Amino acid sequence: MTDDEARFAYLAEGNAKQARKRVAADLLIRDEAGRILVVNPTYKENWDLPGGMAESNEPPRAAGERELTEELGLTVVAGRVLVLDWIGPHGPWDDQLVFIFDGGTLSATQVETISISDPEISDFAFVELAEAKAMLRPDMAQRLARAHDALATGATDYSE
Template sequence: MAGLTDDEARFAYLAEGNAKQARKRVAADVLIRDDRGRILLVNPTYKDHWDLPGGMVENNEPPRKAAERELREELGLKVIVDRILVLEWVGPHGPWDDQLVFIFDGGTLTEDQLASLRPIDPEISELALLEQDEAARRLRPDMTRRLGRALQALVTGSTHYTE
């Protein structure tokens, strides 16, 4: 590239490559429980099924921080999420390109946290703490499978990766 220094030319080359590389949608959900092992689900107003709390990662936002942000924005819940329980690549479907879905461990809520827990974002109509079988009935089948893998990862100390 005429007139550019070596560093400028290298930067321009890398920027062009970055602009052409694939961009992935990324979801960051959180598995949160109470001291009885019940699972926190939310009922989004824009979906037909219930879901784990969380949401979509914004541009250049780390998935862990996105999960924490979504909990604050939707439920007013300040939780530092722990390790990744599930990482799943989901192929293109419907109008959507492929995406990566993270499920983080959000730990166990205290009685005080539970007492003040309520939706504060109009995207969430209600929430519930449910036993695994009832949670599975309210989730989409793909989320039910992810929930099962997340619960297994809690027990085994592993991270489940699937495609």
């Protein structure tokens, strides 16, 4: 075994032992009236922002874009990170990183093309911020409010 091969094997062993993080990537998408796109997942009690879990070795931004295309047939280029949260272990779940990206503002034509293309989603709607917050789980409602504020301030909101 060469020195390079031995070093690679050593690094690969270390990589295999390091912690892995679950990563969720959601998108804050608005229509021309400023209403927020929310989706109703079939596997959760509350509505949610469009997006989902990153696959192995998938960048968070790409995960959000992929989930949006899979679930609603909509293609957008995710903008900057509005919110990044670390969520500690809870229930059966390990810790997780949650990103909310700016999904931009859709034209009326883009809104008309949205169609549910994944059985994980039963419905979608564009709603005002207050209504969206009432439809989401309390932790997601708080995250949405912070993301909405981050749109105005130009900051990224990080929380643990």
